[in-house]
Amino acid sequence: MTEAMITMHGIEKKYELGGSVVHALDHIDLTIETGAFVSIIGPSGSGKSTLMNMMGCLDKPDAGQYTLGGSRIDRLKDRELADIRNQKIGFIFQNFNLLGKLTAVENVELPLIYRGVKSKERRTRAMECLMRVGLEERAAHLPSQLSGGQQQRVAIARALAGEPQILLADEPTGALDSKTSEEIMRLLTELNDNGRTIVLITHDLHVARKAKRTVSIRDGRLQEGEHI
Amino acid sequence: MNFFTSIKMAIRNIQGNKLRSFLTMLGIIIGVSSVIALLAIGQGSSKSVSDSVNSLGTNLITVTITNTDTHFTKSNLNEVKETSGVKSVAPILSGRETLVNGSNSSESSITGTTSSYLSIRKLSVKEGRFVTSIDEQFRQKVVVLGSDLADTLFENQSAVNKYVLIDGQRYLVVGVLNSKGGSMGQSSDDSAFIPFSTAQRLMKTTYLTQFYAQANNQNSVNWAMAGIKRVLSQTYSDSDDYSVVNQQDVMDAMSSVTSTMTLLLAGIAGISLLVGGIGIMNIMLVSVTERTREIGIRKAIGARRRDIMLQFLIEAAVLSMLGGIIGVGIGFAASEIYAAATGGTVVYSFPIMTAAFLFSALVGIIFGVFPAYKASKLNPIEALRNE
Ligand SMILES: Nc1ncnc2c1ncn2[C@@H]1O[C@H](COP(=O)(O)OP(=O)(O)OP(=O)(O)O)[C@@H](O)[C@H]1O
Numbered sequence: 001m002t003e004a005m006i007t008m009h010g011i012e013k014k015y016e017l018g019g020s021v022v023h024a025l026d027h028i029d030l031t032i033e034t035g036a037f038v039s040i041i042g043p044s045g046s047g048k049s050t051l052m053n054m055m056g057c058l059d060k061p062d063a064g065q066y067t068l069g070g071s072r073i074d075r076l077k078d079r080e081l082a083d084i085r086n087q088k089i090g091f092i093f094q095n096f097n098l099l100g101k102l103t104a105v106e107n108v109e110l111p112l113i114y115r116g117v118k119s120k121e122r123r124t125r126a127m128e129c130l131m132r133v134g135l136e137e138r139a140a141h142l143p144s145q146l147s148g149g150q151q152q153r154v155a156i157a158r159a160l161a162g163e164p165q166i167l168l169a170d171e172p173t174g175a176l177d178s179k180t181s182e183e184i185m186r187l188l189t190e191l192n193d194n195g196r197t198i199v200l201i202t203h204d205l206h207v208a209r210k211a212k213r214t215v216s217i218r219d220g221r222l223q224e225g226e227h228i
Numbered sequence: 229m230n231f232f233t234s235i236k237m238a239i240r241n242i243q244g245n246k247l248r249s250f251l252t253m254l255g256i257i258i259g260v261s262s263v264i265a266l267l268a269i270g271q272g273s274s275k276s277v278s279d280s281v282n283s284l285g286t287n288l289i290t291v292t293i294t295n296t297d298t299h300f301t302k303s304n305l306n307e308v309k310e311t312s313g314v315k316s317v318a319p320i321l322s323g324r325e326t327l328v329n330g331s332n333s334s335e336s337s338i339t340g341t342t343s344s345y346l347s348i349r350k351l352s353v354k355e356g357r358f359v360t361s362i363d364e365q366f367r368q369k370v371v372v373l374g375s376d377l378a379d380t381l382f383e384n385q386s387a388v389n390k391y392v393l394i395d396g397q398r399y400l401v402v403g404v405l406n407s408k409g410g411s412m413g414q415s416s417d418d419s420a421f422i423p424f425s426t427a428q429r430l431m432k433t434t435y436l437t438q439f440y441a442q443a444n445n446q447n448s449v450n451w452a453m454a455g456i457k458r459v460l461s462q463t464y465s466d467s468d469d470y471s472v473v474n475q476q477d478v479m480d481a482m483s484s485v486t487s488t489m490t491l492l493l494a495g496i497a498g499i500s501l502l503v504g505g506i507g508i509m510n511i512m513l514v515s516v517t518e519r520t521r522e523i524g525i526r527k528a529i530g531a532r533r534r535d536i537m538l539q540f541l542i543e544a545a546v547l548s549m550l551g552g553i554i555g556v557g558i559g560f561a562a563s564e565i566y567a568a569a570t571g572g573t574v575v576y577s578f579p580i581m582t583a584a585f586l587f588s589a590l591v592g593i594i595f596g597v598f599p600a601y602k603a604s605k606l607n608p609i610e611a612l613r614n615e
């Protein structure tokens with residue numbers, strides 16, 4: 001359990017906007033162990049989402065080294081990044097990001113579709129994931145027919161469907177009331193207890209404290225612990 | 229991603245937007261259905277024309293005199309008859325008259341001609357006889373009716389040996405013809421035939437403007453035509469004063485009209501399919517913009533650029549092929565309705581249907597490439613931020 005899932009060394013990301021440069025990520029060094037449950041906190045605009053996009057292979061750093069699950073990421077091509085996202089990463093978003101025209105179970109199937117899994121097996125595995133989040137009875141519902149908490153659970157099931165090594169959650173409780181937030185956090189804690197590595201982004205200290213480890217980010221710079 | 233899954237996904241998306249999908253397909257539907265219907269009708273009518281031209285026999289030569297100052301008379305006609313290669317001739321003097329039998333009447337085409345007309349036009353008598361040279365000589369007021377005309381005037385009774393009134397005069401019906409079927413609006417079934425000399429009096433003309441000549445056989449048609457022209461050139465110095473046409477010329481003229489029509493239709497079809505294609509591109513571009521977030525989600529989940537590209541391309545192709553299929557169906561139905569309503573012939577060409585369908589699919593793919601490429605190029609982070 002001591003092997004590193006994520007290792008970042010000197011990761012930089014800059015945005016230039018009309019002459020002024022925004023240092024969204026300023027020399028980030030970060031190691032996340034396999035099986036860890038890390039929360040990243042920071043004020044708005046501090047670079048949390050940018051960091052998560054980097055971890056999730058949606059974005060490429062301007063400089064620095066990034067190793068995920070033992071392989072170097074920072075020099076891969078778009079196509080290889082897509083495969084890594086598909087196989088190693090599960091995303092959970094603040095606004096759920098389910099496809100509105102697909103039913104719950106079809107949404108959960110999506111990562112498997114891009115992996116080329118046959119439709120029967122896909123359905124079985126998607127149903128298993130829905131069961132794990134306690135929504136097997138809502139499999140045929142459209143997202144619009146589900147509550148916010150239920151939608152987020154479907155999104156978690158979708159993130160789990162591809163059996164990823166790591167779950168990345170960007171403010172997963174940001175759009176939910178406190179009771180539903182509790183539920184989602186309990187689910188994430190449970191998944192972590194079962195050995196899944198989880199990185200959770202939040203600006204809510206109460207939520208952040210559910211994680212085993214907390215790091216803070218401010219103006220693109222990272223610090224261990226709570227520094228609000 | 230699996231190809232079959234992509235197609236299922238595309239169909240789901242099209243079903244989810246029924247009205248819009250239909251409107252998108254409309255251009256393709258109109259293009260394909262008009263090609264199929266117009267070609268079926270066009271080829272059908274050219275087939276029925278060529279059938280009726282053929283039924284007149286390939287030995288038939290039609291001569292029309294257009295000069296009305298120098299009259300062409302029966303003695304000129306006799307000279308033509310003596311030309312080598314010509315088997316027989318029949319003068320034609322036609323007009324429209326009202327034929328009356330009691331309370332039944334019909335306005336019909338009346339042809340004044342001689343006995344040889346029957347064999348030249350390959351007609352046959354069902355009952356009674358055709359006009360004879362004796363009728364001709366004595367200007368008998370006798371008439372031979374086409375089968376439909378006889379039915380109109382005499383209903384179920386036999387017409388032979390009864391009288392009909394033409395222009396107030398009594399004519400004895402001496403014969404009824406067998407039905408021959410229509411040909412270019414001059415079906416013998418609806419016509420009446422009287423002796424040429426009688427017709428001259430009825431129509432108050434002494435000269436000829438048209439006659440048929442029959443060549444000895446098919447090989448002597450050109451020889452006979454040359455002979456006829458030679459005779460005519462003795463009377464008329466200008467070759468524009470008459471025309472000598474054989475059935476092959478008529479067929480050639482018809483087929484050149486048909487091929488021009490076909491080319492024109494193909495052009496119209498091409499343009500409407502092009503417009504249909506632009507419609508598809510337009511809607512696909514709108515769709516890409518609308519579904520930016522969906523594209524972002526799919527990319528975050530692991531869709532490659534190729535997967536996104538394929539998804540939109542397949543959607544465009546399915547849309548246009550569906551339009552193509554519906555177009556084929558509507559074109560087919562429209563042709564059938566036309567055939568049922570007018571009694572005309574329609575001819576379906578399987579290669580043309582297949583080509584129209586494949587072309588519509590091709591249009592969808594070609595015009596789908598750009599929107600699909602645009603979708604695949606979207607940056608997932610920005611796409612996810614899109615509301
Ligand atoms: N595409 C971009 N172009 C220019 N600047 C950007 C871009 N994306 C992010 N930034 C800038 O980078 C910084 C970090 O943004 P980021 O989205 O990571 O913040 P955040 O911590 O997630 O904030 P929030 O809590 O509001 O979601 C901000 O100053 C932002 O303006």
Ligand SMILES: [Mg+2]
Binds near residue numbers: 048049050
């Ligand atoms: Mg953010």
